[in-house]
Amino acid sequence: MSKTAQTLVQVVATSDFIYQPPVTAINCKRILVKPNLGYPVAAPVTVSMQVLGAVLQGLRKASPDAEILVVEGVCSDVSLADIASRLGVYSLLDSGMQLLDADELPLKEYPNLSPSPVRFKSMFAPLILEEVDCRISVGAFKRTVLKTPLISASLKNLYGLFPRARYKARSQKSRGQLHRPSVPQVLQDVYFTIGHLFDGGVVDGNLKFISKDWQPDKGQAVELGKVFYGDDILAVDRIACEVGGETVPEYVETLTKMVQFTTALQLGDG
Template identity: 70%
Template sequence: MKKGIAESEYEAVVQTASAKSFVYQPPAIAHHAKRILVKPNLGYPIAPPVTVSMSVLGSVLAALRQASPQAEILIVEGVCSPVSLSDIARKNGLYPLLDSGMQLLDADLLSIVEYPNLSPAPVRFQTMWAPALLQEVDCRITVGTFKRTVLKDQSLISASLKNLYGLFPRAKYKARSANSRGQLHRPSVPQILQDVYFCIGHLFDGAVVDADRRLISPDWKPDKGAAIEFGKVFFGDDLVAVDRAACQTAKEPIPDYLDAIDQHRNQP
């Protein structure tokens, strides 16, 4: 099995860097890869920390290009806003970072397939629909931000794993709002994140959490809140370990969903 499932056989290493001097070190699989998928947090036409900073994303893209000079690098995002992905990318300053071998793709427009839930105890979804492209690339990197929101009177930490919500098609997972993925909030986001990990999260080869500034929201809205200077970037090969390290350093309680995922993936 892939490292994300057989975690007991894999020693996760997480690196912490100053945001001002962050130089990304890609996973070994990125070197000489032919196709690389990067999933940045760019769901809103709003500056960091609501979305990932261009300095952090730029460092990731530059390092991937250095690791694999000929690779096709696909930046894939599904927005949470009525504003189009191309307009968000333009407003947030993404296009100057792209070379001729890099392409921005809207996840909502991609062909989708069902991914089986490899958890020994699925929460809600036995399978989940996501872009087929995830299984057509050699390397996958998630670049999230560090946010704390409040859902149902409980804190929710969003980082590299929660960032993957943008890969699920809104047409299939929408609820009351066509701009969001309300089906993925039932029975709760922390529970559904377990299904997300065991359907597609385990496929990812690298994770980056941009915590130069942390977003602290007074409610459930991940696009509004106070920006807290923190000045750090966390990265490594394992999403759960990276998110855990970010929480520990920020002195945030470890989310229950991270512990649940670790428990399930450590089962024989």
């Protein structure tokens, strides 16, 4: 789980974006890509095909023979296959790539490695996260309001990997259990169960999506024209907020300090 003290985050114009994957993506056998494709609505509600396509091309160049799995769990009545068809995802996939619905995959109970779990001592997510050599989160850049402003980027994007059947509340199509006591707090559990496994994050900031309320698929687009990417999803989310005119979420600050603390302990033990 340790991260380097100085983590480089690339900020590039969308028109110049050529994805440079982490070293773990080079000449590996299996890669998992988790894009934000939860709704049947184009960017910026979901990640753009331009950015997702560039990520897939960069991964294919790094690993010509790898099996690349695009994994998402939707937040809609519309199926993942239908969303992918509407948005044009299939046109991006070569013969060694496939789209998988996270809600249909075998699960594993992942332990929460946090020194102080918020709510979940463990969380269920697809077993395949442990069966790949590299994992990349490709998030849209969004601000909604759920009691307080909430930023969705590469970490919040991982919500789609948790099975709705287990984490639903009143709505069958969402993961309401992951909203209690609050999303920023639960994101700490998300990071320390599966977030720390991710080798890199990409945030599509070509357009920033802003909602007046909690609805993550209804709002307005603000042009930024940027893509943010790097090996540390927390650092990527931080820079996206700083460059994109958003306050860095408190949970990013909290998690960064917790990771630094646990890393120091590990080094001390060593």
